[in-house]
Amino acid sequence: MELILKQDVQNLGFKDDVVTVKPGYGRNYLIPQGFATLATPSAKKVLAENLKQRAFKEAKLVDDAKKQAEALKALEIKITAKAGGEKLFGSITNIDLAEALEAAGQPIDRKFITSGVVKRTGKYFATVRLHREVVIELPYEIVAEK
DSSP, X not given: OEEEESSOBTTTBOTTOEEEOOHHHIIIIITTTTSEEEOOHHHHHHHHHHHHXXXXXXXXXXXXXXXXXXXXXXXXXXXXXXXXTTEEEEEEOHHHHHHHHHHTTOOOOGGGEEOOOEEESEEEEEEEEEETTEEEEEEEEEEEOO
16 A cells, blocks of 8 residues: 655655555555555655645755754763662653753754663763754763752
């Protein structure tokens, strides 16, 4: 079953992508939730025209994302957490990383950050998706609270 995505869907595709999925997944989840529409020939023609018109706007978005990526690479992010030795009391997730980025003046939505769950102090890397074409590795450090 071919569908046109109306918005980004994790592990499937980005907005305006034409994807092939199993019929049950499309009919029972993607279409009722408003994540996708059927990819009929007329819908594909409309999509192609929209993508052609949006190409110039897309170039500006990519440039803005690259500038933001350079600004993020210049940051040194340190997150303090309560710890006993090297083991944390609790964990650090992408939510905590998003809060640290916002405090540093670079607000990024937490759903675009992939860091995993960290339970020890040390240096780690998180993947930040600023645009479908701009993905960076962001280093950060977790230090014990004194």
